[in-house]
Amino acid sequence: MFLVRLVYASTVNLGITPIDIEGLLNKAKKNNESVDVTGLLLFNQNYFLQCLEGSRSRVN
Template sequence: MNISRLVYVSTAHPDLMLTDIDAIVDTARARNEAEDITGLLIFNGFNFMQLLEGPPDSVERVFGSICKDTRHSGVVRVLSGSAGERVFGGWAMAYARTASGDGAGAFALTTDSLKAHLPENLSPELHMLFVSFNTMSSFQMAPPAGEDIQPAQ
């Protein structure tokens, strides 16, 4: 089977609550299963990083839907390409977040926990990408020099 892999990052809408994210995860797991998509979503309190893998058409269709979702912004495709095999084959969508609790079956987003949950066959580059993302603070886009962001009226 031809497997496509895509990783993106985005910034959560400021009004998004953890219960909203848990609902997103539940819905996404069902859709991912229907589309034969597997992967991992992590939320560091401000930003999302997600890896999607599966049939190329399904990955692009799901990513297109993600890009249109108004619950986050600044979606950036970090990498995409083909893969010889799935690395998250057992997970319709694993989910890690910084907040305590086990909403939507989440595991704690700590460096140790993340390292323990990442598959052994994950490439060193992807491993570093996910672990590095965990240690970053918010990376919202800043306005160009000399420009102020004006609130919407």
């Protein structure tokens, strides 16, 4: 199996709370695990940076 990596940045919506971030992270962990994808999510108050890695059929 060949791995692919997808990295992207997105702008944070105004008014997002730490509870929202925690919920997003928990949902991403659950979804990624169910499709055998690993990932990294970074947050700096203005942007998210996400990296996903897995098989081409799972990361698109």
